[in-house]
Amino acid sequence: MAASDVVISFMLLVSIYGILSLGLNIKYGHTGLLDFGHVGFYLIGAYTAALFVLGPNDPTDFTNYVIGLGDVPVIGTWAVAILAATLLAGLIGGLVALPTIRLREDYLAITVLGVSVIFQRIIQSETWLANGPDALRGYSPPLQNLFPLAMDTLVGPAMFGLIVAVVWAIATGALGTLRDDSRWPLGRVYTVTTFGLSRLRRRTDALGSRSAVAATAGVVAGVVATGALAAFDPLLAVGVLVSLYTWFVALVAVFHRYGDLDRRAAGVGIGLGTGLLVALLPLPVLESVSLKIAVTLGLLAALVIAYYYGVTRIEWLADVKLTVVAVGSLWFVSLWYFLLPILGPLGQGDVSGALNVLFQNVVWVLQFGGDVGIDYYVAGIGTLTTKVDYSRFQLAGFVLFLAGLYYVLELTVQSPFGRVLRAVRNDETVVQSLGKDPFVYKIQSMVIGSALGGFAGALWAMYAQGLTFTTFAPRVTFIALLIMFVGGAGNNKGMLLGAGIFWAFQQATTQLASYFPPAVRVNIQAFRLVVVGVLFLLVLYYVPEGLMGHEEGSTSAPAEEVDG
Numbered sequence: 123m124a125a126s127d128v129v130i131s132f133m134l135l136v137s138i139y140g141i142l143s144l145g146l147n148i149k150y151g152h153t154g155l156l157d158f159g160h161v162g163f164y165l166i167g168a169y170t171a172a173l174f175v176l177g178p179n180d181p182t183d184f185t186n187y188v189i190g191l192g193d194v195p196v197i198g199t200w201a202v203a204i205l206a207a208t209l210l211a212g213l214i215g216g217l218v219a220l221p222t223i224r225l226r227e228d229y230l231a232i233t234v235l236g237v238s239v240i241f242q243r244i245i246q247s248e249t250w251l252a253n254g255p256d257a258l259r260g261y262s263p264p265l266q267n268l269f270p271l272a273m274d275t276l277v278g279p280a281m282f283g284l285i286v287a288v289v290w291a292i293a294t295g296a297l298g299t300l301r302d303d304s305r306w307p308l309g310r311v312y313t314v315t316t317f318g319l320s321r322l323r324r325r326t327d328a329l330g331s332r333s334a335v336a337a338t339a340g341v342v343a344g345v346v347a348t349g350a351l352a353a354f355d356p357l358l359a360v361g362v363l364v365s366l367y368t369w370f371v372a373l374v375a376v377f378h379r380y381g382d383l384d385r386r387a388a389g390v391g392i393g394l395g396t397g398l399l400v401a402l403l404p405l406p407v408l409e410s411v412s413l414k415i416a417v418t419l420g421l422l423a424a425l426v427i428a429y430y431y432g433v434t435r436i437e438w439l440a441d442v443k444l445t446v447v448a449v450g451s452l453w454f455v456s457l458w459y460f461l462l463p464i465l466g467p468l469g470q471g472d473v474s475g476a477l478n479v480l481f482q483n484v485v486w487v488l489q490f491g492g493d494v495g496i497d498y499y500v501a502g503i504g505t506l507t508t509k510v511d512y513s514r515f516q517l518a519g520f521v522l523f524l525a526g527l528y529y530v531l532e533l534t535v536q537s538p539f540g541r542v543l544r545a546v547r548n549d550e551t552v553v554q555s556l557g558k559d560p561f562v563y564k565i566q567s568m569v570i571g572s573a574l575g576g577f578a579g580a581l582w583a584m585y586a587q588g589l590t591f592t593t594f595a596p597r598v599t600f601i602a603l604l605i606m607f608v609g610g611a612g613n614n615k616g617m618l619l620g621a622g623i624f625w626a627f628q629q630a631t632t633q634l635a636s637y638f639p640p641a642v643r644v645n646i647q648a649f650r651l652v653v654v655g656v657l658f659l660l661v662l663y664y665v666p667e668g669l670m671g672h673e674e675g676s677t678s679a680p681a682e683e684v685d686g
Contacts (some may be wrong), residue, residue: 147571270510609623
């Protein structure tokens with residue numbers, strides 16, 4: 123599997139857990155409601171969506187469930203299923219909150235945890251409802267039968283055009299936030315990538331906000347890509363252009379964030395990332411399992427001790443301790459993503475093979491290899507079989523959902539309603555004195571957060587293509603809590619960062635475990651739960667406000683804001 127395919131899987135999971143954590147953040151981060159049962163609404167959303175898209179129950183296939191609406195026109199579609207899952211989870215969240223919301227914070231957390239366990243046990247024990255302890259399967263994600271896309275009809279170009287539209291819009295939106303950086307001539311680039319729409323917006327407000335400009339630019343890019351593919355079939359050229367554009371925006375974002383970092387701090391960060399890579403090298407090199415573990419743990423311990431010594435003894439390093447970790451992580455990912463995959467071919471003297479692997483990882487929008495696809499010859503690389511697989515399309519949809527919900531939540535928490543929620547979190551008495559009922563706002567917060575949990579559950583059902591009750595154990599809530607605290611409670615951007623860090627850890631440990639025999643591999647993957655718990659404690663102790671801190675702006679509610 124190419125490194126780009128691993129990143130696609132990683133981003134899918136980040137999207138799902140990002141939405142799940144945004145829901146919990148509305149409850150706790152913005153309103154102060156500690157909900158240990160958030161996974162229950164995740165479960166409701168997943169099973170509701172699955173039951174909507176499943177066909178009628180057939181007892182002969184050893185799967186039993188209460189109802190399957192998949193054959194009902196319109197009702198049995200994924201769009202309706204996601205909507206129903208979201209609404210039902212929000213409704214049940216409100217009903218659960220009615221008798222429990224007046225409890226003290228710790229009692230509320232434990233009570234809702236008990237409710238979520240009840241939901242899980244109902245699914246487990248009631249076989250007639252959703253196949254009981256066995257997996258509920260037999261459904262497919264939407265439009266999967268169209269992939270890999272064929273470009274000889276209009277359907278293939280149109281579907282790939284949708285992917286291009288989403289990727290281009292999100293990349294352009296990110297570039298729009300960076301264009302004022304004086305170190306880069308981004309104004310002209312932004313004008314080109316928005317097809318001149320950014321200049322038009324400066325002359326008139328007809329196109330609305332910067333997000334509207336990015337969305338419109340994405341639509342234009344998608345239409346252009348569709349037309350070009352239908353007329354000339356330049357799939358590889360379009361994939362290269364879109365992929366390079368996303369890498370350009372990513373590099374600009376990195377330099378925007380860390381371009382002012384002095385050489386000492388940058389050098390320490392690069393050294394930290396390189397040291398981590400060196401510490402992991404014994405895993406693929408050594409054959410003895412005990413020697414692998416001993417040497418790797420020893421090198422990792424030496425690296426941690428050196429970092430701890432530096433941040434406790436060197437004043438300037440203590441001031442940038444988290445920054446150098448971020449730089450080291452980015453450097454390590456760059457080595458892991460770009461350098462390591464080409465070392466094998468280079469070691470065998472196969473330069474074209476190394477370029478082939480590098481090219482495939484850079485052009486991440488397309489999938490390469492296999493017997494099905496379009497063949498292209500690239501000078502210095504050779505013949506490439508190019509296709510568009512379903513995971514790219516699914517990722518575009520999930521990221522679009524995440525970006526849309528993030529945008530809506532940002533507007534919500536910055537509105538008067540959001541300021542009231544933060545006032546409820548800080549001091550209910552003040553809110554009551556200004557004529558607002560904290561109980562009503564808490565119920566609304568529970569409904570919104572639970573609905574987002576149900577939305578994430580529907581996406582999980584689509585991604586997993588099968589559900590088991592064990593997936594929805596209480597640990598999922600604590601994973602969402604970890605994501606929230608790592609990123610910063612009350613900070614929506616922090617939810618995206620926290621989800622990325624958590625799933626990077628999960629993906630990394632899964633890959634590292636592959637270097638061990640199966641018996642040891644299982645133990646390593648189980649032990650990482652302990653590591654996650656320790657990480658949770660370290661974050662709460664050393665970075666209680668999270669890596670991105672609390673949201674900016676007022677955390678209290680002046681009278682004129684609450685009355686708004």
